[in-house]
Amino acid sequence: MAIIEVDGLRKSYAGRPVVDGVSFAVEEGEIFGVLGPNGAGKTTTVECVEGLRVPDAGRVRVAGIDPATDRARLTEVLGAQLQESHLQAKLTVREALTLYSAFYPTPADWRPLAERLGLGDRLDARFGKLSGGQKQRLFIALALVGAPKVVVLDELTTGLDPRSRRDTWKLIEEIRDTGVTVLLVTHFMEEARHLCDRIAVIRAGKVIALDTPTGLIDAAAGGTEISFVPSRPLTGDELAELAALPGAGPTRTDGEGRVSITGTDDTAAPVIALLSGRGVTPRRLRVEAGTLDDAFLDLTDEGNDDPNDRANDKANDKAKEVTR
Numbered sequence: 238m239a240i241i242e243v244d245g246l247r248k249s250y251a252g253r254p255v256v257d258g259v260s261f262a263v264e265e266g267e268i269f270g271v272l273g274p275n276g277a278g279k280t281t282t283v284e285c286v287e288g289l290r291v292p293d294a295g296r297v298r299v300a301g302i303d304p305a306t307d308r309a310r311l312t313e314v315l316g317a318q319l320q321e322s323h324l325q326a327k328l329t330v331r332e333a334l335t336l337y338s339a340f341y342p343t344p345a346d347w348r349p350l351a352e353r354l355g356l357g358d359r360l361d362a363r364f365g366k367l368s369g370g371q372k373q374r375l376f377i378a379l380a381l382v383g384a385p386k387v388v389v390l391d392e393l394t395t396g397l398d399p400r401s402r403r404d405t406w407k408l409i410e411e412i413r414d415t416g417v418t419v420l421l422v423t424h425f426m427e428e429a430r431h432l433c434d435r436i437a438v439i440r441a442g443k444v445i446a447l448d449t450p451t452g453l454i455d456a457a458a459g460g461t462e463i464s465f466v467p468s469r470p471l472t473g474d475e476l477a478e479l480a481a482l483p484g485a486g487p488t489r490t491d492g493e494g495r496v497s498i499t500g501t502d503d504t505a506a507p508v509i510a511l512l513s514g515r516g517v518t519p520r521r522l523r524v525e526a527g528t529l530d531d532a533f534l535d536l537t538d539e540g541n542d543d544p545n546d547r548a549n550d551k552a553n554d555k556a557k558e559v560t561r
Contacts, residue, residue, distance in 0.1 A: 240265040240387060240418050241286060246295035248281050255281050257442035258295075265386075268409070268419040270433035270450075272426075274537050278442040280320065280391065283422055287317050287389055300386055313341070316385035318376045320392050320422075326365030330356055330375055333364065334382060341383040350378050353408055355401060369396040377405065381412065388412070391422040406431055426529040440537045453532045455501060461526050463505050464497040465519035467512070471496060475515055482507045495521070502526070 241263035248256040256278040263269040273279040284290040285297055288304030288311050297304055300314045324333055334347040351357050354374040359367065367375065373396045380388050393409070394402040409432060413419055423429050429436055430450040438446040438453070446453055471479075476488045479498055485508070486499040498508065505524045512519050 238265050239263060240300050241269070241420065242296065242298040243282070243286065244296040246282060246285060246297060247293045248278075248285065248290065249293055254442055256285070256292075259439065259442070259444055260295075261437045261444060261447060263418060263420060264434075265418055266413060266416050267434045268413050268421060268432050270429045270436040271420065271422045271439060272424075272429060272436055272533060273439035277439045277537075279422055279439045282439065283389055283391060283420065286420065287311075287315065313383075314386040315389065316380040316383050316387070317389040318380040318391060318393065322376050324364045324375075326363060328364045329361050330364070330367070331360040333375065334360075334378060337379045337382050343384060344382055345384040347378065347382050350381060353404075354378050355404065370398065370401060373397060374401070374405070377408075385417065387418045387420065389420045389422075393421060393423060394425065394428060402428070426533060430529045438533065438536050446536050450529055453536070454527045454529060456532075461502055461504060461524060462497055462499050463508050463522075463524050464495055465512075465522045466493070466495050468518040468520060470494065471517065475511075475517075478511060479508060482511065499527075 239262035241261075243262070244260050246256050246259040247254065259278070259282050261269075271279045271283060281290060285292050286299060286304060288308045291305045299311060302310050302314065304311050304315075328336075330351070334351060338344040338347055348357075351360065354377060356371065356374055356378065359371060362371075364372065364375070373394070377390070377393070380390065390409070394405055397405060406428065409419060409421075419432075421429070421432060433450055435447065435449055436453060437444050446456070448456065471490075476490075476496070479485060479496075480488050482500070482504060484501040484504045489497045491497070498504070500508075509519060509522075
């Protein structure tokens with residue numbers, strides 16, 4: 238059953254669309270990722286889910302609640318760790334967790350949560366004295382202290398060291414296992430692949446792909462690349478035969494004679510068998526699995542400076558100035 242429903246969401250700033258017909262549904266108990274280049278519209282999309290922005294058009298529901306018209310009920314089921322947050326500098330970690338717990342009728346016990354996030358020995362430290370990573374862990378704790386059904390995590394592990402990052406991932410997986418739904422916005426591809434059940438990729442205000450991490454890799458990046466130096470130059474017909482193998486894509490040959498072909502995990506064996514049948518030995522054979530980074534770059538064409546993305550960046554900056 239979908240606990241988050243976004244259908245035809247639209248939001249414009251100064252007459253320019255930043256979110257342009259975004260639709261997706263998140264199942265209960267799922268970790269759902271939202272990826273996209275800077276200025277793609279992902280943060281605005283999530284802020285509409287959180288009730289921080291009112292859509293121009295479209296339908297958003299969280300556990301059946303309209304975030305734009307019923308913020309009070311929404312706060313009972315949704316917790317959020319924002320991309321940028323601040324607390325009073327003199328507020329201690331203990332005071333912040335106690336204060337936020339008081340906002341909810343049935344909060345979680347913040348003490349084990351603080352321990353799990355590495356804040357157990359910093360309870361009496363003032364917010365202004367915390368490191369960047371400690372502040373980040375505190376905001377994650379504050380997002381979870383209300384025992385929400387849905388938690389939104391925007392740039393979850395920014396500022397965390399590798400060990401803290403892995404510990405945080407484990408905590409999020411444990412939270413998901415209790416039935417909490419997680420909406421995760423991240424630029425960290427390893428994090429998205431490790432945590433997410435499904436991912437929506439947004440570019441220029443539109444969802445351009447929605448699949449599992451593995452599905453995105455296989456569809457957008459070819460999944461696996463097989464490369465080798467043949468013991469003799471391949472003929473055009475032989476290259477065409479390689480490209481015609483099940484799951485294979487076009488072949489490429491570089492200036493040193495290395496042949497590369499994209500495919501799936503099952504493509505390597507047929508490639509080797511075909512070459513053997515033609516009396517060709519594949520030297521310096523290399524089989525490399527595709528990555529979510531590859532898929533992301535392929536889907537978003539990150540190397541190009543898209544004018545729509547630049548416009549969205551400017552629109553988002555202007556909106557933030559108005560909000561301040």
